[in-house]
Amino acid sequence: xxxxxxxPLCLVLIFSYGPMYGLQIAFKDFRASEGIWGSQFVxxxxxxxxxxxxxxxxxxxNTLFISLYSLVAAFPIPVILAIxxxxxxxxxxxxxxxxxxxxxxxxxxxxxxxxxxxxxxxKYGLINNIITALGGKEKxxxxxxxxFRSIYVWSxxxxxxxxxxxxxxxxxxxxxxxxxxxxxxxxASRFKRILxxxxxxxxxxxxxxxxxxxxxxxxxxxxxxxxMQNATNTEYSEVISTYVYKIGIAANxxxxxxxxxxxxxxxxxxxxxxxxxxxxxxxxxxxxxx
Numbered sequence: 001x002x003x004x005x006x007x008p009l010c011l012v013l014i015f016s017y018g019p020m021y022g023l024q025i026a027f028k029d030f031r032a033s034e035g036i037w038g039s040q041f042v043x044x045x046x047x048x049x050x051x052x053x054x055x056x057x058x059x060x061x062n063t064l065f066i067s068l069y070s071l072v073a074a075f076p077i078p079v080i081l082a083i084x085x086x087x088x089x090x091x092x093x094x095x096x097x098x099x100x101x102x103x104x105x106x107x108x109x110x111x112x113x114x115x116x117x118x119x120x121x122x123k124y125g126l127i128n129n130i131i132t133a134l135g136g137k138e139k140x141x142x143x144x145x146x147x148f149r150s151i152y153v154w155s156x157x158x159x160x161x162x163x164x165x166x167x168x169x170x171x172x173x174x175x176x177x178x179x180x181x182x183x184x185x186x187x188a189s190r191f192k193r194i195l196x197x198x199x200x201x202x203x204x205x206x207x208x209x210x211x212x213x214x215x216x217x218x219x220x221x222x223x224x225x226x227x228m229q230n231a232t233n234t235e236y237s238e239v240i241s242t243y244v245y246k247i248g249i250a251a252n253x254x255x256x257x258x259x260x261x262x263x264x265x266x267x268x269x270x271x272x273x274x275x276x277x278x279x280x281x282x283x284x285x286x287x288x289x290x
Contacts, residue, residue, distance in 0.1 A: 026261040039257075046261035055243060063239040063266075066225075067217040070153050075213065077161045079206065082168035083198055087190060101162025113227040116155050117142060142228070145236035152228060152237075156221070167209070168202055175201040207287040215274030218266040240266045 021036075026046060028039040050056050081101065088094040104112075119126050120141035128138045141147045175197065183193050222241035229237045240262060248259025274289075282288035 023260065023264055025257050026264045028257055030257040030260075042257075046258045047265060049258065050262050050265065055238070058235070059238055059240045059243045062236060063218055063220050063241075066149055066152060066220050066239065069149055070156060070220075071213055071217070073153050074157045074161070074164075075210065077157055078164035079168050079202070081161055082165040082172060082202075083194055085165065086169060086172040086198065087194070098162070101165070103162070104159040105163035107159065109221075109223045110227060112155065112159055113224060116151060116228070120151070140232075142230065143232040145233040148228065148233045148236045152221075152225065156224070167205060171202040171205040172198055204287045207281055207285065208289060211274065211277050211281060211289055214277045215270055217273055218270045 025036055025039065027043055028036070028041050029045075030036065030039045085094055085098060088097075107115075120128070122128055122138045122140055127141070132138060139147075141151060179197050179201075180193055183197060188196070218240060220239045220241060222239075222245065225237055225239055226242050226245065229242065244259045244262050247262075248254050248256055278288050278290065
């Protein structure tokens with residue numbers, strides 16, 4: 001058992017904890033020729049530069065808005081789907097729905113974004129064809145920044161809702177069937193059993209998932225946003241992860257220290273949120289990560 005654990009443990013140590021050594025360049029003017037230790041220490045210079053820049057408010061607000069939008073819109077849908085599937089007694093229909101809802105999860109991000117762009121294209125896209133057929137005017141969905149957030153969030157819900165429901169289905173199947181039998185004898189309807197047995201039974205799982213989601217509020221899907229981003233929607237789509245990529249890797253003169261400082265800033269905010277929400281959950285209930 002310990003030998004089996006050794007490989008994933010090594011992967012975590014090498015790829016998760018090992019890179020933390022390089023975080024010190026966020027407090028230095030890093031130059032590759034001088035190395036990490038040889039570079040000049042500048043303290044909080046890069047953090048101050050970011051927070052005083054015009055991009056700070058835009059990237060932070062966009063990141064939080066998209067994350068909160070995703071959390072509010074996406075969090076209840078897998079729960080509802082799992083409850084509906086758990087109540088379904090037609091096995092063939094249930095398995096068909098599961099297959100159909102799980103399948104989008106296995107579509108790569110590049111393919112998903114390509115599908116979205118094709119569906120929303122102004123001349124030959126399915127959505128615009130329907131709009132024009134009903135007498136409306138074509139809309140430039142990908143060119144109008146106001147549509148970006150909804151396209152990002154709801155395409156993500158379509159892709160991940162089925163897969164995310166698996167954990168709630170597992171929690172529902174672990175509920176003691178004796179509780180349902182007793183409720184049926186007492187005359188409880190299906191809705192009452194969902195309300196007073198199923199939902200309380202999965203609340204510990206819901207709380208854990210919610211804590212983890214809140215702890216990732218400052219992390220927005222980098223690949224998908226970068227692929228969907230264009231010059232016309234940058235005002236709404238520029239988030240911390242894409243900004244770090246552009247100034248730290250894609251720029252002609254990449255600023256490693258500045259980009260590392262921004263990444264560390266968002267990680268610290270995530271850590272504070274995770275600890276705070278976990279402490280609050282432990283205070284109001286018995287459910288928490290630790």
